[in-house]
Amino acid sequence: MSKTKETLCLTFPPEVSGQPVVCNLVRINDLDFNILKARISPKQEGQMTLEIIGDRKQCRAGMRYLKELGVKITPVAQKIQRIEDSCVHCGLCTALCPTKALRMDLNSREVLFLREKCSACGLCTSLCPVRAMVLETENGIWEAIAEGA
Amino acid sequence: MNKPKMVKKTIREINDRISKGQAVVLTAREMIDAVKSMGKVVAAREVDVVTTGTFSPMCSSGLLFNMGQPEPPLIKASKVWLNDVPAYGGLAAVDAFLGATEPSEDDPLNKVYPGRFNYGGGHVIEDLLKGEKVHLRALGYGTDCYPRRTMERDYALEDFRSAELLNPRNAYQNYNCAVNFSDKLIYTYMGPLKPRCANANYATSGALSPLFNDPFFRTIGLGTKIFLGGGIGWVIGAGTQHNPKPLRTERGLPLTPSGTLMVKGDLKGMQSRYLRGVSFLGYGCSLSVGIGVPIPILDEEMAWFTGVSDGDIMIPVVDYGHDYPNGVARNHGHVSYADLRSGAIRVGERETATVPLTSYTLSLEIAQTLKQWIESGTFTLGEAQEHIFSE
Numbered sequence: 248m249s250k251t252k253e254t255l256c257l258t259f260p261p262e263v264s265g266q267p268v269v270c271n272l273v274r275i276n277d278l279d280f281n282i283l284k285a286r287i288s289p290k291q292e293g294q295m296t297l298e299i300i301g302d303r304k305q306c307r308a309g310m311r312y313l314k315e316l317g318v319k320i321t322p323v324a325q326k327i328q329r330i331e332d333s334c335v336h337c338g339l340c341t342a343l344c345p346t347k348a349l350r351m352d353l354n355s356r357e358v359l360f361l362r363e364k365c366s367a368c369g370l371c372t373s374l375c376p377v378r379a380m381v382l383e384t385e386n387g388i389w390e391a392i393a394e395g396a
Numbered sequence: 397m398n399k400p401k402m403v404k405k406t407i408r409e410i411n412d413r414i415s416k417g418q419a420v421v422l423t424a425r426e427m428i429d430a431v432k433s434m435g436k437v438v439a440a441r442e443v444d445v446v447t448t449g450t451f452s453p454m455c456s457s458g459l460l461f462n463m464g465q466p467e468p469p470l471i472k473a474s475k476v477w478l479n480d481v482p483a484y485g486g487l488a489a490v491d492a493f494l495g496a497t498e499p500s501e502d503d504p505l506n507k508v509y510p511g512r513f514n515y516g517g518g519h520v521i522e523d524l525l526k527g528e529k530v531h532l533r534a535l536g537y538g539t540d541c542y543p544r545r546t547m548e549r550d551y552a553l554e555d556f557r558s559a560e561l562l563n564p565r566n567a568y569q570n571y572n573c574a575v576n577f578s579d580k581l582i583y584t585y586m587g588p589l590k591p592r593c594a595n596a597n598y599a600t601s602g603a604l605s606p607l608f609n610d611p612f613f614r615t616i617g618l619g620t621k622i623f624l625g626g627g628i629g630w631v632i633g634a635g636t637q638h639n640p641k642p643l644r645t646e647r648g649l650p651l652t653p654s655g656t657l658m659v660k661g662d663l664k665g666m667q668s669r670y671l672r673g674v675s676f677l678g679y680g681c682s683l684s685v686g687i688g689v690p691i692p693i694l695d696e697e698m699a700w701f702t703g704v705s706d707g708d709i710m711i712p713v714v715d716y717g718h719d720y721p722n723g724v725a726r727n728h729g730h731v732s733y734a735d736l737r738s739g740a741i742r743v744g745e746r747e748t749a750t751v752p753l754t755s756y757t758l759s760l761e762i763a764q765t766l767k768q769w770i771e772s773g774t775f776t777l778g779e780a781q782e783h784i785f786s787e
Binding site: 335336338339342343351353355356374378 | 510514676682749751752754755756
């Protein structure tokens with residue numbers, strides 16, 4: 248059976264952030280995983296960008312498991328956006344992109360944005376000199392660019 | 397260089413052909429193959445003009461403007477702000493100069509490191525070109541002839557009596573490829589540099605770059621007419637820090653940052669696509685400037701020069717972790733621009749990922765746009781009235 252890969256942005260409520268959630272998630276559902284980013288806020292809420300790899304059924308079961316614990320899941324693809332009209336394809340963003348979701352196409356000399364590889368770390372949003380990379384949160388687009396985009 | 401030439405053309409002859417719609421114009425990219433296949437003498441006969449282009453952050457840029465006097469009483473504006481970005485008012489009553497790297501007055505700078513530098517002089521220029529109004533604030537100290545103390549008004553670009561883009565140093569001929577041999581991440585005007593030489597950041601548009609196509613400034617000087625920010629501009633002399641005597645390759649290409657241009661042009665004819673305010677994390681604000689210089693192919697030597705390819709251009713690798721900030725004049729060898737374009741270079745023992753700062757796609761677009769202007773007969777060449785020394 249072919250494996251699928253899901254990249255998830257997880258928000259853990261304070262009462263869950265102390266539990267071995269990821270450990271149980273992968274053990275119960277027989278998943279492979281890769282933590283791309285994790286932090287705990289001063290209010291004990293946890294945030295994690297997590298890649299899970301397994302067959303489709305296992306992935307779905309895993310996501311159900313997380314939801315039952317009260318962990319909020321946002322698909323990562325919606326998190327970082329590129330304002331196409333603004334991007335000048337200089338290539339500077341490729342300097343720090345940890346997953347190579349942003350990379351220079353050597354023939355066209357344009358910067359490719361491979362959403363499926365993006366871990367939503369947000370480094371590009373502060374690095375892009377013309378602010379063409381924006382982070383979308385629950386409250387809409389972060390970064391002041393929204394108007395005129 | 398002083399051999400008798402087999403082909404000789406004048407700028408006046410080329411301009412006649414442009415006006416009649418007969419001029420043959422190639423971009424610097426197209427000229428590479430033209431010279432390779434035809435040879436320089438035939439190429440010089442066939443081709444009249446080669447167009448170049450670059451779109452890159454150029455910090456030594458700014459806007460010289462005249463705001464006009466308000467309703468009486470009149471003012472000698474000694475302190476001036478546009479959208480809270482300070483401009484220099486130490487000129488005549490309502491003249492001021494806004495520098496591209498000047499941050500907004502309340503910017504936290506690098507107090508929270510690395511600073512973001514969201515808004516500065518370059519952004520004001522871009523906003524004006526986008527048709528937005530900017531808020532002008534001025535203070536005067538009061539004189540018998542200029543009694544007014546304050547003035548505050550919103551200006552669109554057309555409201556300025558004059559607005560002249562005036563850039564003291566643009567279009568650097570060659571530039572460092574920046575690496576970082578220290579063991580911590582640093583933030584520079586060349587972008588972020590990871591420790592232990594993990595990335596190498598480079599600028600210029602290579603074979604498209606204006607001053608690589610005329611390395612000795614044979615055709616570029618005061619009075620050369622150029623594409624500037626999407627409108628018409630002029631070279632008005634050597635830029636600041638111009639180095640006329642760099643070490644060169646056999647082809648005559650400088651091995652270090654060397655020649656520069658001072659340029660000006662009427663901002664009212666320019667486009668925001670080619671003048672972009674930029675923010676460099678941890679460093680500051682600047683302006684990305686689009687410049688295209690047309691090179692007249694006066695003889696086979698100019699054909700040869702404009703046939704330059706990315707493999708001919710050698711870029712010095714400089715350590716910004718220690719050497720650059722401490723003024724140590726040293727480099728870690730040279731790499732070709734073709735190597736830089738390939739995505740990775742070798743520095744010493746390690747393979748290092750390369751990161752460009754200059755937009756190649758916009759640089760090419762500028763060379764192509766300038767080519768169209770000349771082909772359509774709307775843009776003729778300016779003849780340099782005073783040459784820029786370079787040998």
